[in-house]
Amino acid sequence: MNNSNSPKVALGTWAWGSEDVFGDTLTTSDLKPVVDSAMEAGLNLWDTATAYGMGISESIVGDLLKNYKREDYLISTKFTPQMADGSEHAVANMLEASLKRLHTNYVDIYWIHNPANVELWTPQLIPLVKSGKVKRVGVSNHNLDEIKLANSILQKEGISISAVQNHFSLLYRSSEKAGIIDYCNENNIDFFSYMVLEQGALSGRYNTKNPLPEGSTRADKYNKMLPELEALVKGLSDLGNKYNASVAQIAEAWAINKNTLPIIGVTKQKYIAETKKSTSIILADDEITMLESLADATNVETKGSWENHMN
Template sequence: MQEQDKKCNDNKEVMIGTWAWGPGYNGSRLIFGKSYDDSMLRDTFEKATKLGFLKWDTAAVYGMGSCEKLLGEFINGREDIFLSTKYFPDKKYKAGAFTKSFEESMERLRLKSADLFWLHAPKNIEKNLSEAVPLMRDGRIKSIGISNVSMEDIKTAEKFLEKNGLKLGAVQNHFSLLRNDQQPIIDYCNSKGIQYYAYMVLEQGALAGRYNAKNHFPTFSMRNLAFPKRKFKKIEGLLSMIRAIADKYGIDQSQVPILWVIAQGAIPIIGITKPVYAERLSAALKLTLADEEVSKLTAEAKKTGIRQQGSWEPQ
């Protein structure tokens, strides 16, 4: 396997996401409806790393480079940080675009190599991965991943990389209580030594307990369009069950959907913007949901009839 084993908190592996950090287009204000103070984000980074959260995820399209730049300032060359970032390809393959994006990401991040680098969408998989091959061979990309993919896409990537004496390191897809159709892919990845990362495990806050039909997302935000008031009404029963489980264990409600994802064999990517969120996550990871609780949450989520899908997702 490619190097992907730097320390993470407790025995449960998670990755910290930074989509909400950057102020640029496709960043904090447009997607989440709010901006975050750089000093608060620095404090968040410092608190999280002190708690043992050393795996960090970002992407070139998050804030159109602003998230990478900010994270690079915080990392400042630290060698204990496991860094994951991504290239979002155009529909039509353009020779050299993958390599150019990688180099620009490394410049913004102030790094020479990426522990994990992603093809952010399954477009021209073989052609784009052909540019990853020399970068992997010279050590600039330590592990390669593909995101927003089907089982067929995974096998295409595996076959191409194997021909070049390399291995697919990771898959990253949308997976949550409200997007629970990934188990076959999760099981396949785990059987093949491919790490499966789940993003939007809290559905951008819809499952976190701070929002509901009366107090929903900021009006002028993409997450409000993706999860309007009518959907919050459909998940009232699920939120109530999540709250009851959280109260039982003495943890924040936002942590229950994360523990559910871990129970399915996936590695959750969790966006945090305040030090207290890192503290809540650290406390929750000491716990494991009972099988009965996992089953009840799954059944209650299914009753909502909701299957969340991002506008960028191919399926």
């Protein structure tokens, strides 16, 4: 993806079929305008996973993209070790089910979703790459040692990791502090940053007077942090005024300016144009420093329950 024509963001579909996390029930008809607007805007990299809604997200993505030419979009999906079927071909079996739901015979990036057993799962990617069913290999939620171990396993067969996907936002920069982003830059690996907006807490749409909707795990997690986030959100808003951009656009632009490829969760058509604009905002170094100082001062912990510490 490291060329000028490559997408600068991926569109995330975690919320497509994950009502318990996000508090919404989204259908194919709800999401068709989102997909059509995104494709028209040139935002054609879609990130999903078998684990998102237990296959529901993949099914919706597949149904909505099947009328487009396959070469006109990119699909990123994941093997989740905790969902493995226990067979010696568990990765291949999970991929086959994903391919059926996605109405395709290959995926552009296939990820090991978390590092449950790097030595066990990583080698199973090799025949999938050699068969052409997987174009590129990625690892998600791995620390630097685990990334290097996975890479060493693949490189014995002439394959390399070409993407890393970790939680990375103004409020959670552990992959930077652990040297993972530097390692990616040095080895031509794309770093995909997820939860850049912290499930909406850094979108500018929520505050102490207007908290996240109750009844979801994200509300339980972030609503209690909203007082600490006020100064950071104001800093994002002030920069937004300068760049004629929203709070969310500045938070997304920060991630792009850090040489990462953010995965932006989209559930409504109106956010497509906003996401597109964020890819063209270039922040000054002192603005990046200011935002990171405000973020550090919040002193909140946003690590996901599924994540290990990166350092």
